[in-house]
Amino acid sequence: MGTVTRGTTNPNRLRRMDRWIAAIHGSELRRADDPLAVDLGYGAAPWTAVELLQRLRTVAPRARVVGVEIDPARVAAAKPYERDGLEFRHGGFEIPLPARPSLIRAANVLRQYEEAEVAAVWARLCARLAPAGATSRGGLLVEGTCDEIGRRHVWVALGPEGPRTVTFATRLGSLGRPSDLAERLPKALIHRNVPGEPVHAFLRDFDRAWAAAAPYASYGARQRWIRAVRDLAADWPVTDGAPRWRQGEVTVRWEALAPATSTSAFT
CATH class of the missing domain: 3.40.50.150 (Vaccinia Virus protein VP39)
Incomplete structure (x- = not known):
């Protein structure tokens, strides 16, 4: 099938x-x-x-x-x-x-x-x-x-039972800003990266946290990412911690990013 x-x-x-x-x-x-x-x-x-x-x-x-x-x-x-x-x-x-x-x-x-x-x-x-x-x-x-x-x-x-989390993962040395990952959103989310949708708001806030963490770039992209994710977690339900962030990852609960207008039973 x-x-x-x-x-x-x-x-x-x-x-x-x-x-x-x-x-x-x-x-x-x-x-x-x-x-x-x-x-x-x-x-x-x-x-x-x-x-x-x-x-x-x-x-x-x-x-x-x-x-x-x-x-x-x-x-x-x-x-x-x-x-x-x-x-x-x-x-x-x-x-x-x-x-x-x-x-x-x-x-x-x-x-x-x-x-x-x-x-x-x-x-x-x-x-x-x-x-x-x-x-x-x-x-x-x-x-x-x-x-x-x-x-x-x-x-x-x-x-x-259905969706649990969404994970963003990247090679930090090649990253310009977190919203660069938008082009790799899975099919359920890629067309939802528009104003009014949660995933768009998440990536917007992630870019802002990344910009605010710019002073940490002198210690390397990894430290900048960790600081940005730590700040992001104040407003978004991040489910993992620093050991995963050091890998260039961040995981967020699905409910926070689920399409605002979806009729799926999973949302």
Whole structure:
């Protein structure tokens, strides 16, 4: 279920997303009976699935990854890369697996769909996640967009109940101002970066905090980013702290950035 995407990909492109997943969701993967992760729409080459397995196994040694692609030719091309813990299957948003995964990563997939289609895709994918339990929040869907070499990335994290957070991640040395990340907003938000929408107000305030933190630039872009995020957190529900900020990241609760006029059940 779905349509064939352009399939462009590069080695190491999703490193920022993978690093965040390992830090934030690693404990859930370790506790899972079957720590299954899906790389949905991995593209014309299998690099991102191969790298996802490597990175997840640093925090969850039993993790396994299934790359899912809707283009049969891409699946056939990826088959030689299969090994212990890594396989490739033909499929789409239905996630053609008997087990319910602990993680679904969908990077640069919905970018090519219409905004009106996003909520239904999210709902379908969230319904396939491992459910929450007494000691677990359930599986995680991470859906977002990045540039061709992974310097700028924005993603939404969703649980079985729906969206939880939005994360902005960047290579700080290449950043002019935080609103440069607007071009990488996921499909649910990219058309909402206009006056009157929460994500526009957030990026406006982030740019102002960045400008106010200019004196910290003498200590490096990292210290300027940390100071800007610390000031931003006074008015926005930032969910992480300095250890993540040092990575060039900031995570905000979804409700604060959700489209003002959306009719989605998730908002």
